[in-house]
Amino acid sequence: MKQLARYRLDELEVLDERSFRHVGVYQELRGALASMDAQFLVADPKGPLAAVDPVSLLNLAYWAPGGALEVLAEPALSADQLAHHAWHRVAERALGEHARTADGLLLAEAVASAFDLYAVGRLLGHAPESEFLETQVPAMSDAAAAAGLDEAGFEALLQRSVAEPEACFELLRELLFDTSVALVAAPDLEAAAEVLSHAARHPLGALLYHYELTTWVLFARAYATSLAPCPDVRAIDAELRAAPDAMAWLERRWLARIS
Numbered sequence: 001m002k003q004l005a006r007y008r009l010d011e012l013e014v015l016d017e018r019s020f021r022h023v024g025v026y027q028e029l030r031g032a033l034a035s036m037d038a039q040f041l042v043a044d045p046k047g048p049l050a051a052v053d054p055v056s057l058l059n060l061a062y063w064a065p066g067g068a069l070e071v072l073a074e075p076a077l078s079a080d081q082l083a084h085h086a087w088h089r090v091a092e093r094a095l096g097e098h099a100r101t102a103d104g105l106l107l108a109e110a111v112a113s114a115f116d117l118y119a120v121g122r123l124l125g126h127a128p129e130s131e132f133l134e135t136q137v138p139a140m141s142d143a144a145a146a147a148g149l150d151e152a153g154f155e156a157l158l159q160r161s162v163a164e165p166e167a168c169f170e171l172l173r174e175l176l177f178d179t180s181v182a183l184v185a186a187p188d189l190e191a192a193a194e195v196l197s198h199a200a201r202h203p204l205g206a207l208l209y210h211y212e213l214t215t216w217v218l219f220a221r222a223y224a225t226s227l228a229p230c231p232d233v234r235a236i237d238a239e240l241r242a243a244p245d246a247m248a249w250l251e252r253r254w255l256a257r258i259s
Contacts, residue, residue: 003039003049004071009034012042013076015131020079020164021161022126025251027226029086032258036089041068041077050074060215063098065092065108080119080132087112094254095233102184102224103233106216110176111250113211118169118247121161143210147200157204170202170246176211178239183217186226242259 002218009030020026020224037074043049058071069085070077091108092099099108100195116136123130137158152255161168186192199205205217 003047006068007040007072007075009038009082011075012072014082015076015078017079017082019127019130019132020083020119020125023043023083023122024247025255026083028081028251028255029090032090032255033086035081035258036093038089039068040077040086041071043071043073045074060212063219065105075130077151077208078114078132081113083119084239086111086203087115088240090254090258093258094235098232099228100223100235101221101230103181103230105220105224105238106180106184107233109179109192109216110173110180113176114169114173117161117172117207118165120158120170121163121165124158125162125224127157131259132215140207140210143208144206147206147207147209153206157206166245166247172204172207173246174241175199175204175208176213179208180213180216181218181229182226183213184220 014030032046043055049055052073055071055073063070065088070081087239091104093107095104097106115151119132119234120136120140123133127133141154142156145151149157179195182195183192186195196208201207202208239242240246240249
């Protein structure tokens with residue numbers, strides 16, 4: 001008997017989706033993912049894989065672009081998971097042959113992950129009862145505290161995300177992309193330490209370890225088609241930095257092109 005069964009997006013329950021009606025571009029992301037015939041793997045509920053630890057191991061160690069989006073312990077995923085996977089697929093489509101370079105992989109991950117902070121800002125202002133906030137905000141708070149940010153500093157960060165969700169999205173995207181590409185390129189431990197020291201001084205540096213940078217870097221080093229800087233991906237990164245609203249740029253240049 002198979003331990004994993006394939007499911008399409010329309011066969012899964014999407015949790016906390018009502019809260020995300022306040023999050024700009026969410027419906028477009030959902031539509032884009034559905035149009036790409038995305039597939040998920042769901043563990044047999046009576047089998048040994050239907051638990052957090054084996055599912056997490058499979059996702060962290062065996063995920064690959066273009067394959068099944070995620071292994072799920074049950075036929076359900078949260079709205080923020082849906083958005084994260086949609087950004088990955090949208091980025092793959094937009095980057096084309098460059099999507100598998102280290103720069104391409106890390107740009108996609110930076111966009112998908114920075115969207116979390118954008119969603120936090122939007123939901124705190126419109127849907128404070130969201131299940132996403134119940135898990136995401138404490139997790140971010142723990143990461144920030146471990147990085148040395150006090151409660152007042154973290155509260156100020158949250159309020160900034162409410163006041164400027166688009167700006168915070170781009171600020172975090174830049175931090176995640178810059179740090180991860182620099183870590184991939186670092187020739188030794190000392191150079192990598194300097195990268196992390198520099199990132200810690202970033203305005204959102206306290207959130208850095210909320211994200212799976214270790215997995216990102218190891219995956220890029222192991223599977224990227226090229227570790228060299230990709231001019232086409234770097235050009236997109238530069239356009240995002242220069243855009244008055246990076247989220248609107250992505251909506252116009254990436255999402256609008258998916259029928």
